[in-house]
Amino acid sequence: MTGAKTLAMMATLALAMPASGREKPAALPGYTMPQTATFDMKAAHGGVYRIFLSFPKAAPPEGGYPVLYVLDGNALFASFAETRxxxxxxxxxKAIVVGVGYPTDEAYDVRRIDDFTGAPTTSGAYAKFAKSKSGxxxxFRDFLTGELRTEIGKRYKIxxxxxxxxxxxxxxxxxxxVLYTRPDAFHAIxxxxxSIFWHEALTLKEERDFVGRLRAGSVPKASRLLVVAGDREEAILERWDAEDFVRRxxxxxxxxxxxxxxxxxxxxxxTVPVRAVPTTLRFAINWP
Known part of the structure; x- marks a missing residue:
């Protein structure tokens, strides 16, 4: 038997052996993203959040680093951090990205429903979440614009x-x-x-109240606003509502x-948030 045939037979026999008969490969270390850090922070209201940080090597610009806060940090932070x-x-x-998430390895946590909404859903599309804690x-807005912003300011010149x-x-x-209730809290949103249709009546009332104040001149400063969506949104209302909202x-x-x-x-x-990463960073970091 030639050497080539012998090697081929040995390879075939090795593949045919049950997994239990082969040596288990050593576990490999996990990947750590460069220029990142994470810590857990307990809010005054008792909830614990996992905070993800992506930071530049360069010294801060005059006036301090711009900061972009990214919600659903467990799912979205990595895309923003590597692009940054x-x-x-x-x-x-150069800017800092702060992902705001939860102490879990899952991409999403049910707590987001409570943190991101003002009341239970009134939409049939979200009926399965109707009994989830909400409101x-x-x-959460006060934590984001108060305690967390203060903590980031202690760690970096912002x-x-x-x-x-x-x-x-x-x-x-x-x-x-946040735009409607704290229009000057952020430079850009x-x-x-x-998901405007989560509790549509409540959201549209907030919008009308905000527009009334804006037209009356009682909003001296408002965030600049970028709205994005996909042309293949599975819930088409998310595209239609985004387009209608921008027209208003x-x-x-x-x-x-x-x-x-x-x-x-x-x-x-x-896939919209991944596509939105470079557009968002440019919109957030550009000045004025």
Whole structure:
């Protein structure tokens, strides 16, 4: 038997052996993303959040780093962190990304329903979540704009006037709530596929109240706003509502609300936030 045939037979026999007869390979170490860190933080209201940080090597610009807060950090932080790291090779301000998530290895946690909404859902599309705890969005907003922002400011030199917020789906709904109730809390707000129809009547009332105040001149400063969605949203209302919402917001530029929008071709609900990463970073970091 030739050497080549012998080797081929040995390989065949090795593949035919049961797994229990082969030596188990050693466990490999997990991958750690460069220029990142994470810590758990207990809020004053008792909830514990997992905070993910992505930071530049470069010293902060004059006035401090811009900061982008990304909701659903367990699911979305990695995409934003690696893209942010790549942007360090380009000219322009360096920024910090703060992912806000939960102490779990799962992509999403049911607590997001409570944190991102103002009441139980009234939509049949979300009927299976009707009994989930909800209505905590003011409490979460205060944590995000108060305790967490203070903690990040202790760790890095940040620019208080260049804070931005990204939220997707229910996180996008929450981002709009922040715009309506604390219009000057962020320099920029990015709402991706916002679930406006979660509790449509409540959300539209907040919108009308905000628009009334804006037109009356009682909102001296408002975040600039970016709304994105996909043309293949599985719940088509997330596209229709985003498009209708932008049309309603566009005339308000005369009252100080700057709004941009984009519909991503070929993207569905769960791929929109990944597609939105570079667009979001540019929108959040650009100044003024």
């Amino acid at each position: 790291r790549m942007t360090e090779w380009s000219p322009g301000d 905590g969005w003011d409490r 620019n208080p006037d260049r804070q931005s917020l990204f939220g997707h789906s229910l996180g996008g709904l929450f981002a709009l709530h 990015i709402a991706a596929s916002p 917001m566009a005339p308000l530029s005369a009252f100080g609300l700057r709004t941009q929008s984009e519909i991503f071709a070929g993207e569905g609900h769960m």
